[in-house]
Amino acid sequence: MTPLFIFLVLLTSQVLGGLNNGASSKNVGGRRQPTGGGGLDENIPVIEIRGEGAPMSSAQIRHLEEMDNGGPLDIKIEKTFVPAKCPQQAKRLDFVTFHYKVFTEDNKKVYQTYGTGPVTIQLGTGMIMPGLDKGLKGMCAEELRKVRVPYRMSRKSKSKVWKNIPNDENWLIFNIEMVEIKPYTPEIQFKFLDLNEDEQLTNKEVQDFQKKMKKEFGKTWKNEDIDNVTAAGYYIKYFDVNGDGIVTEVEWLKIMDRDEKLINDKKTKEKGRKRDPGIGWILDFDNDGIVSYKENDEAADRFDAGPTLLPMESKDEL
Template identity: 90%
Template sequence: MTRSLLIFVVLLLSSQVYCGLNNGASSKDVGGRKRQSGGIDENIPVIEIRGEGAPMSSAQIRHLEEMDNGGPLDIKIEKTFVPAKCTNQAKRLDFITFHYKVFTEDNKKVYQTYGTGPVTIQLGTGMIMPGLDKGLKGMCPEELRKIRVPYRMSRKSKSKVWKHIPNDENWLIFNIEMIEIKPYSPEIQFKFLDLNEDSKLTNQEVQDFQKKMKKEFGKTWKNENIDNVSAAAYYIKYFDVNGDGDVTEKEWLKIMERDQKLINDSKTKEKGRKRDPGIGWILDFNNDGIVSYKENDEADERFESGPTLLPTESKDEL
């Protein structure tokens, strides 16, 4: 078959396939033959060609996840450099400081923190996308990692810190440089909450802390009916041992110690998420260490009623 004849046959078949896809109505193909209404001639081969196009939709990605060995796509970690000595590894609740470069799946750089300053977050408290929250754990100071984050684990609210990271990529690739890791302690947690560093928390300061978390990191209450005013009032009453309207570091540490003992002694663990040591600490109404779905749903009403477990100077309780 000559090249010109081959090209003619291909064009003829393409025209017939196109006609067969035209709304299923009865029509004549280019050869003048009548084809069956409602479909294409079964003798005509149909070849499907896929090409590059716009990023896949979330539905398409979910379909691919289901095909991935029956489970969802997960992050992929490549340890680029690990120091010979690791003083401590990053774990949940630690305060970590790191630089990053972020790329799209086709290796186009989107943003980097070099030149603007590193990011500091508390791991496992909702201050970063789930994929990085998971991928940063176990890192050492000075370690370098490449973390690939799939779409389902890259979702986050737009905020000051994360505003440069796109929300619609199939994969995001992060080059991470860990700068510093501060292990969690109640004392460091209080200093994190104490915005003006005066060793006490006020009602307004608690509200300002929540506003800061939302503005900078996109962290908000899971229960949309909760407002910062009622939450702050509840929080102060929960920790204010002497009832003067403020919470000193000493008072805060005493109540945290009391609650931690209750958590350790708890025999039941409800389904939910682990207790947040920040302002969200008050959501765990039964002090079992887990904020259950029921506790979260009822939180706005319980905040209005005030705490049932009040602080006290009793040595037995504190």
């Protein structure tokens, strides 16, 4: 820790006696003091503070803050405006559109979306920094919040959407205006995946979706061994009921419904991340609703081998 030396000089009546006995002036602490009495409180000490050594690093400051907090720092939320009516509160998997202004800890504005357009993300799917993802949950349309995000919850990959937000601040302060909340449904999820809006998914489209998530939001596979081309091929086979290499919306919804039923039939205590209804859906190989650490580690090899759970119905039966 930076050493701090405090030199304390107490000026007592004996020290100042010369001033009161007719001395013209006295240089005290670098200041010329007037002669005579009546304008100087003899009991006030003069303190000189000097700092020596290098200032503390950001990491040292964060460590001291966490020690003072008794553990890892969490976000802090201030609700500055809540509308009288709130028919829908934002929750995991919902699609939310919002404006924000972001400030550093010393209240310096870094960036704002006003003038460029609001941001739309899906909550709980890795499209945004963890602290802000948490801070947006529970919001209503038109609600205003101030969300303070500590360093450990503000980390994210550089991307088009988040490129203006610094990565090295101890705290970031976001002023949020919630514009719109679209509750999750499988139908809305498919439209999110369907980049060209033709009501079907192709191998190339699935690859393009992965590229878009990385470029715009910094979202990538947690397992760096996963190849986008192989993952796209696995994804199509997983949902393609009639084996024609194209996944229609009807096919996709049918397989999602099958998987949801499998998840509901299982009660797992496995640790990991909740299943992502986007491309990451295929990581949950045992269909228990959780992508375990083991599943994530084995994903590249399992994608190479192809899906073991294949759609069994023909397209005529859908």
